[in-house]
Amino acid sequence: MQKQMERAGHKDERSRESGLCDRSIELHRILACKPLTSTWLHVNATVRDPYDRKKTEHLLALDGANERLHLFKAELLEEGSFDSAVEGCIGVFHTFLLVILAPRIRSSIIKRVIITSSLAAVMLTGKPLADDVVADETWFSDPVVCEKLKDWYMLSKTLAERAAWKFSEEKVMDMVTINPDTVLGPLLLPTLNTSVEPIAKLVGAETFRNATCRLADVRDVANAHIFAFENPLACGRYCVAGKPTHSCEIFKMLRELYPHLNLPQKYSDENLSMPAFPAFQVSQERVKSLGIKFTSLEVSLKDTVDSLMAKNLLSV
Numbered sequence: 162m163q164k165q166m167e168r169a170g171h172k173d174e175r176s177r178e179s180g181l182c183d184r185s186i187e188l189h190r191i192l193a194c195k196p197l198t199s200t201w202l203h204v205n206a207t208v209r210d211p212y213d214r215k216k217t218e219h220l221l222a223l224d225g226a227n228e229r230l231h232l233f234k235a236e237l238l239e240e241g242s243f244d245s246a247v248e249g250c251i252g253v254f255h256t257f258l259l260v261i262l263a264p265r266i267r268s269s270i271i272k273r274v275i276i277t278s279s280l281a282a283v284m285l286t287g288k289p290l291a292d293d294v295v296a297d298e299t300w301f302s303d304p305v306v307c308e309k310l311k312d313w314y315m316l317s318k319t320l321a322e323r324a325a326w327k328f329s330e331e332k333v334m335d336m337v338t339i340n341p342d343t344v345l346g347p348l349l350l351p352t353l354n355t356s357v358e359p360i361a362k363l364v365g366a367e368t369f370r371n372a373t374c375r376l377a378d379v380r381d382v383a384n385a386h387i388f389a390f391e392n393p394l395a396c397g398r399y400c401v402a403g404k405p406t407h408s409c410e411i412f413k414m415l416r417e418l419y420p421h422l423n424l425p426q427k428y429s430d431e432n433l434s435m436p437a438f439p440a441f442q443v444s445q446e447r448v449k450s451l452g453i454k455f456t457s458l459e460v461s462l463k464d465t466v467d468s469l470m471a472k473n474l475l476s477v
């Protein structure tokens with residue numbers, strides 16, 4: 162890494178400071194929205210295969226990438242795989258497991274670790290989730306409730322975040338978690354990612370799901386990670402979730418924005434009085450205290466669909 166910096170002509174002390182991002186979809190936006198546009202921070206990002214151009218080209222095309230983006234090969238299931246990427250970093254943004262970084266963290270100059278958790282680790286406490294309920298960062302999903310519901314994603318996020326907090330307390334490590342609800346927003350990748358795929362698949366579909374969601378824009382989620390790293394007072398957990406919105410409202414917006422798109426007209430479940438997901442709210446107070454201004458759902462939807470169209474990922 163040092164050699165890369167010298168090649169790029171960065172020899173002062175500040176230029177040696179780096180942050181690690183693993184290569185998840187959200188963290189791509191972190192790369193895009195701040196560290197590379199600030200003049201001093203270097204970013205070590207991990208990919209499973211640095212030679213897979215489909216997965217790296219869009220990263221290498223980012224402004225400043227030539228000088229300040231360094232790609233490292235890393236595989237979660239291989240012990241020590243992330244060590245070289247973390248070396249020399251002052252901040253670590255990690256979207257999966259903290260434990261894999263454990264050996265490095267013990268002996269490093271890392272000032273803070275930012276973990277991407279999920280609202281999944283917040284909402285399933287066993288308390289009722291009615292329309293007038295406001296969930297916040299004091300809530301922590303109960304693994305027993307997740308197991309009863311056979312919701313293995315929620316269970317895994319809950320156990321992973323619990324393990325991360327235990328680890329950070331034992332090692333006295335400064336850690337913050339970002340807990341987003343479902344994320345949408347414009348893509349950097351040339352291919353579909355997990356959370357935007359359902360939107361792409363709606364075009365041409367016959368029905369849509371009768372559900373309420375609290376969508377979070379990927380740029381807000383990315384900013385939350387950055388602000389939580391930069392603000393010395395940031396601590397604990399930060400939920401990032403939009404206002405509860407029923408799928409019929411989302412479709413109304415989409416139809417108004419794109420009257421030519423072949424969007425489904427009816428719910429897969431017609432029973433409107435019992436939405437599949439309860440319409441509880443999530444407090445935005447803590448994350449707004451970091452300086453996050455929420456992108457409107459309309460802008461988020463428009464930017465998502467526009468980016469899907471621009472990448473030919475939508476059949477119009």
Ligand SMILES: NC(=O)c1ccc[n+]([C@@H]2O[C@H](COP(=O)([O-])OP(=O)(O)OC[C@H]3O[C@@H](n4cnc5c(N)ncnc54)[C@H](OP(=O)(O)O)[C@@H]3O)[C@@H](O)[C@H]2O)c1
Nearest residue numbers: 184185186187209236237256279341342343344354355356
């Ligand atoms: N998307 C959401 O709506 C949402 C909401 C809340 C929280 N989150 C959390 O945010 C994190 C990222 O989610 P995402 O939606 O961005 O996921 P994603 O689209 O599935 O991306 C996962 C990324 O992880 C990489 N990866 C997968 N297995 C790996 C392994 N064994 N070793 C190294 N890298 C590996 C993948 O690399 P390849 O490209 O090589 O496969 C890919 O870049 C997760 O922790 C998720 O729980 C997501």
